[in-house]
Amino acid sequence: MSATPAERTVILHGHEFSYTDSGSGPALMFIHGLLGSQQQWAHLVDRLDDNHRVVVPDLFGHGESAKPIGDYSLGAHAATLRDLLDRLDIERVTLIGHSLGGGIAMVFSYLFPERVDRLVLVSSGGLGREVSALLRSATLPGAEYVLPVIASGWMRDRLATAGRALQKLGMQPGSDITQVWRGFTSLGDADTRRAFLATTRAVIDPGGQSVTAHDYLPEVDPIPTLVVWGTRDRLIPAWHAASATSSIEGCRVELFQGAGHFPHLDDPDRFADLVREFVTTTG
Incomplete structure (x- = not known):
């Protein structure tokens, strides 16, 4: 290998x-x-x-x-x-x-x-x-003001704590949840959020792709x-x-x-x- x-x-x-x-x-x-x-x-x-x-x-x-x-x-x-x-x-x-x-x-x-x-x-x-409602929501007016809040360190810490609690109960996240979480945590800085919104809005609108x-x-x-x-x-x-x-x-x-x-x-x-x-x- x-x-x-x-x-x-x-x-x-x-x-x-x-x-x-x-x-x-x-x-x-x-x-x-x-x-x-x-x-x-x-x-x-x-x-x-x-x-x-x-x-x-x-x-x-x-x-x-x-x-x-x-x-x-x-x-x-x-x-x-x-x-x-x-x-x-x-x-x-x-x-x-x-x-x-x-x-x-x-x-x-x-x-x-x-x-x-x-x-x-x-x-x-x-x-x-x-396409999922989660991605459609990123194209709505005002998403650029909401993302900094939901991707804040405070919110990420609490979601991470909840995830660890579920793991202790034997609930292991699948690939979808794991990858969505990793993507979510990458939105902590303004440049990445701006690029995410620009990319999403280039291919998705509130009605779908x-x-x-x-x-x-x-x-x-x-x-x-x-x-x-x-x-x-x-x-x-x-x-x-x-x-x-x-x-x-x-x-x-x-x-x-x-x-x-x-x-x-x-x-x-x-x-x-x-x-x-x-x-x-x-x-």
């Missing part, structure tokens, strides 16, 4: 951009979701970098990357990832995107189809209007695509996986029974095996 790769930084668009780059061979790029970071994919790097080059960035506004004032649209994120690939001299890549990252991956494949070998969409945004891949994917040449979803996803409903087949020719769907919004964390071995099999048997 290889050592955990160190995070690296590069200056893109005048700001620091954090990523890991490990292994050699055909390139895989993992794209995290809203309030996520490259750490959500870290457990997969040493499962796949023995015969692939694995690149895992922190999107602008997330993780260790900068949180500048600016454009947080799907297209802006896709352009940044294209620029990172250019810096790394990577011509073509398989994109693996989770949630928001899935939406970015689809926009990337539309804008730069000559750079994409395959797509793996995990609990992806952009395939239907429905405001950007749909169904408008443009039928117009592009088909790219081999694997869609992965947890059957108990409470953030984006699993039936969106079926809707993908109407816009993505030859799309393959794999459901993880009992998994939530993070199937790659709920069953990482199955997920790694699926990705390895997909990238070696398609294209």
